[in-house]
Amino acid sequence: MKPPSEKSAGRRKSRPSFEPLQPHEIELADFFVRMAGILGVPRSVAEIYALLYVSSGPLDFDHIQGRLGISKGSVSQGLKFLRDHEMVLSVKEKGARRERWQPTPSLAASLVTLLRSQVLPALEQAQPGLQRVLADAQERGAQPEVIERLSRLNRWNSRALELAPLLLPPPGA
């Protein structure tokens, strides 16, 4: 958006200037963006992941920002998200100041982490409420059909909560 004369590269910091995404990279990014969209993950996050995914080695902050052409803030927040969900790893070379990033080995595991973090809290928080709703319906002598529905929902919820910890040990095990 403000390509600063590009050629004045010479002095001081040499303003790296990165290539925009290549067609094959765009294609992959589109795929990840679309899949991420289903889970409400922002475009910029998916793009960062896609870039790391097609790149041969780990990339540092400035490369990510430069190649994707997005703001520092977005890169920072995006990497935070990916870190929090254990979808990227930083490779800190000895004696190097900058961190360099690469995708976690297993995309499958990453997805599980992501899902857990979205679904589990909802299930946990809902637990007492759902029980109350069911009890309520029973007290009020609601239709058997409704009671049945609410019971099933409660059973599901409990079962999901029991199963969840088996999927992947909670962070710190």
Next chain:
Amino acid sequence: MKPPSEKSAGRRKSRPSFEPLQPHEIELADFFVRMAGILGVPRSVAEIYALLYVSSGPLDFDHIQGRLGISKGSVSQGLKFLRDHEMVLSVKEKGARRERWQPTPSLAASLVTLLRSQVLPALEQAQPGLQRVLADAQERGAQPEVIERLSRLNRWNSRALELAPLLLPPPGA
């Protein structure tokens, strides 16, 4: 937002005036809204489904609108969404003008339908692109690590596409 004097119910159409949601209904609605949010389903759609889910019999258009206090447009669109994803059924009593709605018997089946409709198109559309990205990487002699990642992604995609039709027969079987 503009309660039309409420008490002037008398004449003509008797302006039904529905109760707002009860606490136990709100609780359930919150749960559905939250779960729906994970998949990017709008609040109003989740609310409609929740209301039908706790209600004893099928509800008609005006009841849904009245009890949720949302616009006609939202109800119409919401029901369309739920219909399209086979999450609600209409029970048309003989000789009755209005349609009345209730949730599909199996919530599980409904969720599968919903997921299919979101994920499948993305997988299908991505298929050729992903293959191209992989071929591209091979031609360019990319790092083995990258090739490996892209291959795995392709295998996943194919497998998912093969498995999908088994989950539930496509609408019209």
Next chain:
DNA sequence: CTGATGTTTCAATAAATTTTGAACTGAGGC
């Protein structure tokens, strides 16, 4: 056919989410 009821459509509006960028923080290096 006509009028009334019930539903859908869709442009305008409102609400929610994402992105930006400038100010800030922190960690070394010197």
Next chain:
DNA sequence: GCCTCAGTTCAAAATTTATTGAAACATCAG
């Protein structure tokens, strides 16, 4: 300690998505 670099924060702006409501449409009774 002071300065530079690397990265974070967060309020404002941009963008995207959902909701509204008036007008169009459809269906049926008479």
